[in-house]
Amino acid sequence: MLSCKIQCFTILNIVIIVMARNNSKNYTFPKDFIFGAATSAYQIEGAWNVDGKGQSIWDTFTHTHPDRISDGSNGDDAAKSYFKYKEDVRALKEMGMQFYRFSISWSRIMPQGLPNNINQKGIDYYNRLIDEVINNGLKPVVTMFHWDLPQYLQDLGGFASDVIIIYFEAYAEVLFENFGDRVHMWTTINEPYNHAFGYEVMTLAPGLNTTGVGIYLAAHNMIKAHARVYHLYDKHYRAKQKGKISLNLSVQWSVPEHKNSTDDKEATKAELEFTLGWYAHPIYSKEGDYPQIMKDRIRNLSLAEGFPTSRLPSFTSEEIVYVKGTADYFALNQYGSYLIAKGDTGANPSYFRDKGTLIEPDNWPKSETSTWESVTPKGIRNIIKWIKEQYGEELEILITENGFADNGELNDIIRINYLATYMIEVLKAIHFDKCKVIGYTVWSLIDNLEWSNGYSSKFGLYHVDFNDPDRKRTPKQSAHFMRNVTETRQIPYNYGIIDRELDEEEGL
Numbered sequence: 016m017l018s019c020k021i022q023c024f025t026i027l028n029i030v031i032i033v034m035a036r037n038n039s040k041n042y043t044f045p046k047d048f049i050f051g052a053a054t055s056a057y058q059i060e061g062a063w064n065v066d067g068k069g070q071s072i073w074d075t076f077t078h079t080h081p082d083r084i085s086d087g088s089n090g091d092d093a094a095k096s097y098f099k100y101k102e103d104v105r106a107l108k109e110m111g112m113q114f115y116r117f118s119i120s121w122s123r124i125m126p127q128g129l130p131n132n133i134n135q136k137g138i139d140y141y142n143r144l145i146d147e148v149i150n151n152g153l154k155p156v157v158t159m160f161h162w163d164l165p166q167y168l169q170d171l172g173g174f175a176s177d178v179i180i181i182y183f184e185a186y187a188e189v190l191f192e193n194f195g196d197r198v199h200m201w202t203t204i205n206e207p208y209n210h211a212f213g214y215e216v217m218t219l220a221p222g223l224n225t226t227g228v229g230i231y232l233a234a235h236n237m238i239k240a241h242a243r244v245y246h247l248y249d250k251h252y253r254a255k256q257k258g259k260i261s262l263n264l265s266v267q268w269s270v271p272e273h274k275n276s277t278d279d280k281e282a283t284k285a286e287l288e289f290t291l292g293w294y295a296h297p298i299y300s301k302e303g304d305y306p307q308i309m310k311d312r313i314r315n316l317s318l319a320e321g322f323p324t325s326r327l328p329s330f331t332s333e334e335i336v337y338v339k340g341t342a343d344y345f346a347l348n349q350y351g352s353y354l355i356a357k358g359d360t361g362a363n364p365s366y367f368r369d370k371g372t373l374i375e376p377d378n379w380p381k382s383e384t385s386t387w388e389s390v391t392p393k394g395i396r397n398i399i400k401w402i403k404e405q406y407g408e409e410l411e412i413l414i415t416e417n418g419f420a421d422n423g424e425l426n427d428i429i430r431i432n433y434l435a436t437y438m439i440e441v442l443k444a445i446h447f448d449k450c451k452v453i454g455y456t457v458w459s460l461i462d463n464l465e466w467s468n469g470y471s472s473k474f475g476l477y478h479v480d481f482n483d484p485d486r487k488r489t490p491k492q493s494a495h496f497m498r499n500v501t502e503t504r505q506i507p508y509n510y511g512i513i514d515r516e517l518d519e520e521e522g523l
């Protein structure tokens with residue numbers, strides 16, 4: 016949140032003063048490139064205890080710890096999309112989008128998360144939503160798990176326990192059986208990295224203080240649960256349902272603080288392996304398993320701390336093979352960048368100490384209402400290139416989240432600039448770097464509950480009036496902008512775009 020006001024004001028000035036160069040402006044998005052917008056169940060649905068829905072860990076967390084949500088709010092009502100989903104779908108259609116990415120609330124269709132108790136009203140709701148999406152000419156892209164674990168399963172240990180794997184598979188089976196005839200793009204888990212953080216920090220559910228231990232167990236079981244669902248689909252559903260499966264991985268691009276420092280350059284590599292590689296290497300690399308640097312560092316530190324073995328669980332050789340290749344494309348969530356130096360920080364033990372990296376203060380423009388978002392468009396092109404270099408040229412990449420948080424202004428020129436400059440970098444990745452980027456998803460379709468930032472951090476292309484019992488939706492300027500993008504398949508010429516030279520000066 017450093018000197019945000021000044022930074023954002025600077026962006027505005029640049030918008031007015033500097034017109035973009037032509038470079039990639041006239042490059043178009045390929046014919047089969049798809050655009051969409053995303054939401055997640057807990058962040059928009061509301062109806063937290065309606066029609067037989069069970070309690071999720073985010074219900075528990077926000078009810079017992081309003082102090083950990085910046086405005087003390089919760090998702091009890093949220094944007095009331097459970098009742099107003101038709102308007103959400105209409106918004107996507109108005110913007111000319113091709114798909115709607117939403118998530119299913121596990122506890123809405125299985126109140127305890129168990130397969131012996133299925134809530135038909137929950138199934139009915141998602142059937143109505145999926146049909147509405149399809150009847151409007153859009154494709155549903157469905158996330159199975161976007162952090163709102165049924166509380167019952169958390170009581171059994173949540174993702175820190177491998178008990179979760181069989182129940183996740185049983186849940187996925189219910190989804191394939193009920194929705195797989197119409198859903199052809201699945202995401203098993205959204206941002207396992209961030210969900211695992213609920214076992215490291217207090218600000219995300221379940222909010223457990225098990226630093227350096229719980230986080231790796233949760234990650235390990237999420238990767239195994241994902242692989243299990245991929246194989247289930249392969250075995251029983253793929254032939255007739257013909258869909259694709261992935262998991263969404265998020266990453267901040269990382270830049271060495273001192274360009275000439277070997278330490279900082281190595282720390283930067285470690286940072287990327289400890290964030291993206293942690294999940295991507297077991298699934299997308301040729302050799303599988305966790306990145307070597309994670310295995311080495313965590314083992315060394317664990318032994319020194321008095322643990323008999325590494326705190327990072329290990330895969331058996333069968334598991335390495337079982338997990339490898341269990342994604343049909345790379346689903347990338349990307350927002351900002353970090354400036355990285357070598358150094359020790361965090362509790363002992365902790366994930367942060369294991370990384371051996373420091374996130375240093377930078378002077379990139381920041382979102383005024385998000386604690387972690389910087390405006391660094393080149394990062395998205397760099398990370399796309401990094402993925403291609405690490406995991407192969409043939410891998411298709413779908414940008415599954417990108418977007419900007421502000422205070423909810425309707426004339427959201429900063430968001431338009433953010434989206435435009437990032438999409439220009441995506442165009443460069445496609446046309447200059449020959450990367451296979453197949454689509455782009457804006458986070459988010461509508462303003463919503465932004466986890467621990469509550470309702471104060473607004474990402475929506477559509478404004479939601481949270482003081483209105485009817486939660487009126489209104490398109491922002493960025494919604495019109497996206498309409499123009501999907502129509503022309505270019506970044507419209509009539510927008511002043513932040514000059515990319517700026518990034519160069521700032522060290523990106």
Ligand SMILES: *[C@@H]1O[C@H](CO)[C@@H](O)[C@H](O)[C@H]1NC(C)=O
Nearest residue numbers: 033034035036037038040041
């Ligand atoms: C943009 O491209 C046009 C046509 O090639 C050229 O005339 C114009 O000078 C360029 N503008 C900038 C800012 O580079």
Ligand SMILES: *[C@@H]1O[C@H](CO)[C@@H](O)[C@H](O)[C@H]1NC(C)=O
Nearest residue numbers: 037040041042505507508509
């Ligand atoms: C790019 O597109 C704009 C608007 O359509 C047009 O005026 C300009 O000449 C184009 N530039 C190039 C280099 O094609």
Ligand SMILES: *[C@@H]1O[C@H](CO)[C@@H](O)[C@H](O)[C@H]1NC(C)=O
Nearest residue numbers: 215216217223224225226362
């Ligand atoms: C987490 O636990 C450690 C000791 O295990 C303690 O020192 C630390 O203060 C706790 N952190 C929080 C945020 O409760």
Ligand SMILES: *[C@@H]1O[C@H](CO)[C@@H](O)[C@H](O)[C@H]1NC(C)=O
Nearest residue numbers: 271272273274275276277522
């Ligand atoms: C970094 O190294 C390059 C090449 O070795 C050198 O030209 C440059 O001056 C160095 N920059 C800094 C800031 O030390």
Ligand SMILES: *[C@@H]1O[C@H](CO)[C@@H](O)[C@H](O)[C@H]1NC(C)=O
Nearest residue numbers: 308310311312313314315316
């Ligand atoms: C781990 O410890 C071994 C043995 O002491 C050492 O050779 C190696 O460099 C260490 N690796 C890391 C990444 O710390």
Ligand SMILES: *[C@@H]1O[C@H](CO)[C@@H](O)[C@H](O)[C@H]1NC(C)=O
Nearest residue numbers: 053116202263346415416456
């Ligand atoms: C997850 O990936 C899907 C594609 O599988 C994408 O459309 C969606 O936006 C992603 N979800 C999130 C929360 O990023």
Ligand SMILES: *[C@@H]1O[C@H](CO)[C@@H](O)[C@H](O)[C@H]1NC(C)=O
Nearest residue numbers: 492493495496498499507509
């Ligand atoms: C979208 O394009 C139309 C026609 O090209 C233009 O008149 C309009 O200003 C654009 N929308 C916005 C929000 O700029």
